[in-house]
Amino acid sequence: QKEVEQNSGPLSVPEGAIASLNCTYSDRGSQSFFWYRQYSGKSPELIMSIYSNGDKEDGRFTAQLNKASQYVSLLIRDSQPSDSATYLCAVNSKSNTGKLIFGQGTTLQVKP
Amino acid sequence: EPEVTQTPSHQVTQMGQEVILRCVPISNHLYFYWYRQILGQKVEFLVSFYNNEISEKSEIFDDQFSVERPDGSNFTLKIRSTKLEDSAMYFCASRLDTYNEQFFGPGTRLTVL
Numbered sequence: 001q002k003e004v005e006q007n008s009g010p011l012s013v014p015e016g017a018i019a020s021l022n023c024t025y026s027d028r029g030s031q032s033f034f035w036y037r038q039y040s041g042k043s044p045e046l047i048m049s050i051y052s053n054g055d056k057e058d059g060r061f062t063a064q065l066n067k068a069s070q071y072v073s074l075l076i077r078d079s080q081p082s083d084s085a086t087y088l089c090a091v092n093s094k095s096n097t098g099k100l101i102f103g104q105g106t107t108l109q110v111k112p
Numbered sequence: 113e114p115e116v117t118q119t120p121s122h123q124v125t126q127m128g129q130e131v132i133l134r135c136v137p138i139s140n141h142l143y144f145y146w147y148r149q150i151l152g153q154k155v156e157f158l159v160s161f162y163n164n165e166i167s168e169k170s171e172i173f174d175d176q177f178s179v180e181r182p183d184g185s186n187f188t189l190k191i192r193s194t195k196l197e198d199s200a201m202y203f204c205a206s207r208l209d210t211y212n213e214q215f216f217g218p219g220t221r222l223t224v225l
Contacts, residue, residue, distance in 0.1 A: 044155060049212070049213050093157075097160040098143050098209070099160050099168060104154045
């Protein structure tokens with residue numbers, strides 16, 4: 001079983017729609033969860049962090065965490081063409097060094 | 113806003129040559145990391161560094177790799193004898209502690225010919 005799993009997509013949504021991105025992780029001891037956005041040829045850019053069960057909202061983005069189901073999601077409301085990118089789910093490893101374990105990423109395409 | 117910087121942005125080298133990739137982490141951060149991303153693949157952890165020593169390294173980080181914090185600001189990754197398969201984007205990252213947000217630099221694209 002992969003440590004962090006994401007559907008690679010592409011996920012295609014029309015402009016203005018809600019995009020829903022999902023991620024599952026294998027280590028029940030994980031405490032910190034992050035969503036990064038990565039444009040082609042660029043570095044990961046932090047969008048959201050979430051540490052406790054429930055929802056966390058920041059502008060058009062909402063992160064959701066369910067530790068019992070080992071599931072993290074990212075909702076993007078009012079999707080814009082500029083949101084087209086690969087979204088990376090990252091989880092703190094169980095080691096105490098703070099290294100991140102990344103999923104493969106989901107490619108989002110927002111069509112005008 | 114503070115950011116992680118990396119130089120060079122692109123490095124081309126011949127197989128067997130040594131390369132040094134440089135990073136300046138965010139100034140008050142204490143934990144430093146190198147990751148790499150081969151084209152089309154996921155971001156992979158290489159090494160973590162804290163209190164002037166390696167705290168964890170991956171299987172990828174073999175004897176050809178080394179890291180150093182030569183002064184209070186720079187953090188370097190050295191590859192002693194590059195191989196074709198070392199061609200990748202190398203990202204430096206830093207964070208204040210081991211649980212909060214980790215910020216990435218713009219990356220160095222390493223091409224080994």
